[in-house]
Amino acid sequence: MxxxxxxxxxxxxxxxxxxGASARELKQRYKRLTKxxxxxxxxxxxxxxxxxxxxxxxxxxxxxxxxxxxxxxATEQAMAAPLARPADHWSNSHRALSEExxxxxxxxxxxxxxxxxxxxxxxxxxxxxxxFAPIGxxxxxxxxxxxxxxxxxxxxxxxxxVLLFQKVTRRxxx
Numbered sequence: 001m002x003x004x005x006x007x008x009x010x011x012x013x014x015x016x017x018x019x020g021a022s023a024r025e026l027k028q029r030y031k032r033l034t035k036x037x038x039x040x041x042x043x044x045x046x047x048x049x050x051x052x053x054x055x056x057x058x059x060x061x062x063x064x065x066x067x068x069x070x071x072x073x074a075t076e077q078a079m080a081a082p083l084a085r086p087a088d089h090w091s092n093s094h095r096a097l098s099e100e101x102x103x104x105x106x107x108x109x110x111x112x113x114x115x116x117x118x119x120x121x122x123x124x125x126x127x128x129x130x131x132f133a134p135i136g137x138x139x140x141x142x143x144x145x146x147x148x149x150x151x152x153x154x155x156x157x158x159x160x161x162v163l164l165f166q167k168v169t170r171r172x173x174x
Contacts, residue, residue, distance in 0.1 A: 008069060011062035023070055030063045120166055128159030 012019050015029050035041075037056050042049035097105075131152040144152075 007065055011065040014058050014062035015066065026063070026066055026070070030059070033059050124159045124163040124166065126159070127155045127162070131156035131159065 009019065012021070015026065015033065017025060017029055021029075034056070037052045037059060039049050039053045039056060042052045131154075133152075
């Protein structure tokens with residue numbers, strides 16, 4: 001007398017979950033088992049690699065059975081309650097954006113090219129860096145004079161002014 005084991009019960013046993021476990025539990029357990037038994041983890045040990053390959057086949061088969069079972073149950077539930085959600089969900093919940101909304105999105109994202117962005121950066125960055133060149137001077141060179149300090153202050157102020165101007169005008173963009 002042969003006893004046949006229910007394939008769903010066998011699948012749950014192979015995965016190591018109780019029957020009726022949630023889809024999340026099933027997925028987490030499957031991922032954990034595949035990390036443990038993936039044959040690539042046993043590449044240096046041919047005997048264990050063969051066992052891991054055999055276990056992975058069983059795990060994949062069990063997961064496929066349970067996943068198919070869940071999909072079939074979900075489909076049956078959806079067919080049993082067709083009024084629970086509209087048939088054409090996309091058309092009922094989404095609408096085309098107006099021209100004004102599209103323009104607002106484009107303005108929010110910005111349309112500066114990389115070259116324009118680089119130039120905007122260099123316009124304020126170069127004067128600010130150049131401001132420190134005469135102050136640092138060359139090693140062994142003469143110490144900075146008051147004229148050097150004046151030029152450095154003007155260059156730094158110019159760079160800072162351009163940076164602030166760019167920040168203010170970007171905020172005011174319609």
